[in-house]
Amino acid sequence: MYTAIGYAAQSPTTPLAPMSFERRSPRADDVAIEILYCGVCHSDIHQARNEWGIAVYPLMPGHEIVGKVTAVGASVTAHKVGDLVGVGCMVDSCRHCDACHADLEQYCLEGPTMTYATPDRVDGSNTMGGYSDSIVVSEHFVVKIPAKLDLASAAPILCAGITTYSPLKHYGVKAGDKVGVLGMGGLGHMGIKFAKAMGAEVTLFTRSASKAEEGRRQGADHVIVSTDDAQMQAAAGQFDFLLDTIPVQHDLNPYLDTLRFDGVHILVGLIEPVDPPVNAAKLVLGRKVLAGSLIGGIAETQEVLDFCAEHNITCDIEMLDIRQINEAYARMIAGDVKYRFVIDMATLKA
Numbered sequence: 233m234y235t236a237i238g239y240a241a242q243s244p245t246t247p248l249a250p251m252s253f254e255r256r257s258p259r260a261d262d263v264a265i266e267i268l269y270c271g272v273c274h275s276d277i278h279q280a281r282n283e284w285g286i287a288v289y290p291l292m293p294g295h296e297i298v299g300k301v302t303a304v305g306a307s308v309t310a311h312k313v314g315d316l317v318g319v320g321c322m323v324d325s326c327r328h329c330d331a332c333h334a335d336l337e338q339y340c341l342e343g344p345t346m347t348y349a350t351p352d353r354v355d356g357s358n359t360m361g362g363y364s365d366s367i368v369v370s371e372h373f374v375v376k377i378p379a380k381l382d383l384a385s386a387a388p389i390l391c392a393g394i395t396t397y398s399p400l401k402h403y404g405v406k407a408g409d410k411v412g413v414l415g416m417g418g419l420g421h422m423g424i425k426f427a428k429a430m431g432a433e434v435t436l437f438t439r440s441a442s443k444a445e446e447g448r449r450q451g452a453d454h455v456i457v458s459t460d461d462a463q464m465q466a467a468a469g470q471f472d473f474l475l476d477t478i479p480v481q482h483d484l485n486p487y488l489d490t491l492r493f494d495g496v497h498i499l500v501g502l503i504e505p506v507d508p509p510v511n512a513a514k515l516v517l518g519r520k521v522l523a524g525s526l527i528g529g530i531a532e533t534q535e536v537l538d539f540c541a542e543h544n545i546t547c548d549i550e551m552l553d554i555r556q557i558n559e560a561y562a563r564m565i566a567g568d569v570k571y572r573f574v575i576d577m578a579t580l581k582a
Contacts, residue, residue: 294362
């Protein structure tokens with residue numbers, strides 16, 4: 233064991249504040265990492281405030297981690313001291329179920345061990361995330377950061393990136409497909425970039441006409457203002473695939489009308505009940521698919537990092553001093569970030 237430092241919430245109503253805590257010494261298959269950067273995900277806020285009802289305190293968020301290997305366990309072969317690496321949303325899984333064998337650890341039938349606020353599978357301790365100076369993780373859940381990627385901008389790829397890349401790949405989005413991206417926050421702007429890199433014709437759906445220029449700057453070929461009934465009606469039956477990144481309840485029915493037959497609408501932002509209800513006829517009369525997708529497995533996370541390096545894709549970020557984390561949460565809730573905060577962990581020791 234050794235003493236680490238970070239920022240944590242002590243309850244749902246207290247701001248994040250500095251805290252010292254114990255990290256385990258590396259086990260045989262572990263990699264010890266000095267954290268250089270950590271992205272800030274909206275789910276960090278949900279967890280810190282226990283809005284999902286599953287938080288465990290003290291709670292130290294952070295699952296978009298980039299750092300440098302400082303030590304490895306005796307059996308580690310995939311990483312060495314000095315390597316630049318990343319850790320995403322998971323740090324363990326059962327490793328023997330069908331999902332794990334399929335490299336889909338996020339769907340582990342026994343439940344994955346998340347990077348924070350989850351019991352460690354070995355000792356039962358509460359996992360603590362990346363708002364800290366260091367972390368110790370099994371080598372299987374550590375990915376390599378390609379040399380071509382900017383380290384800070386790479387951090388959000390470990391959540392926002394893989395979350396949008398995985399369904400585009402799984403459903404076979406290809407050159408010539410018409411893809412709609414719903415919402416343009418941390419997830420949506422990455423979805424636009426990935427779909428364009430895959431050769432799709434990309435349309436941004438947004439509630440605000442003022443985002444049209446920014447949507448095109450991100451790579452969208454077209455912009456539809458979803459509050460404009462005429463624009464939505466004109467889009468009927470046009471799309472092969474919809475990537476829905478909207479994180480709050482919204483009416484799916486008008487968007488389902490924009491799908492072609494055999495079209496697919498994937499939810500990656502919403503984990504609440506769908507309200508208003510979906511009219512099943514909109515699915516049946518066209519063999520349309522409405523489904524969800526959760527982050528991605530470890531192999532696919534490495535794949536998306538390599539894809540980003542190959543296609544020069546990065547996340548648009550705003551660097552953050554960790555002492556500004558509570559202010560950053562308030563700005564995220566207000567929608568005042570383009571498009572992902574990334575904490576410079578050097579500020580933790582300032």
